[in-house]
Amino acid sequence: MSKFEFIKVAKVADLPSGAKLRVEYDGDDVGLFNLNGELYAISDICTHDDGPLLGGHMLGDCIVCPRHGAQFNIKTGQQTMPAFAPVPLYEVKIVGEDILIAPK
Numbered sequence: 001m002s003k004f005e006f007i008k009v010a011k012v013a014d015l016p017s018g019a020k021l022r023v024e025y026d027g028d029d030v031g032l033f034n035l036n037g038e039l040y041a042i043s044d045i046c047t048h049d050d051g052p053l054l055g056g057h058m059l060g061d062c063i064v065c066p067r068h069g070a071q072f073n074i075k076t077g078q079q080t081m082p083a084f085a086p087v088p089l090y091e092v093k094i095v096g097e098d099i100l101i102a103p104k
């Protein structure tokens with residue numbers, strides 16, 4: 001369980017299967033994903049050169065950075081070149097109709 005406070009960022013209805021959504025946690029941009037009914041959240045800042053990731057397309061479990069093509073696994077945060085560091089992950093939970101996140 002995260003040591004950070006969970007905050008509400010979206011409604012479950014906002015994120016159907018296959019969708020992605022940019023939300024905010026304490027001023028930080030976060031990408032929220034529905035991958036086959038499972039919800040994931042990662043930082044929306046590419047670790048290569050700080051570009052936003054959400055404008056990229058999905059490739060399996062990965063989002064492809066639209067700037068230089070690094071891929072980030074939305075389940076693990078792991079990266080491919082040209083990025084050298086994984087993206088931070090967030091925990092996701094559903095309470096009623098709401099989606100809440102907290103940094104891992």
Ligand code: FES
Binds near residue numbers: 046047051065067069
């Ligand atoms: S900013 Fe994302 S790959 Fe360069």
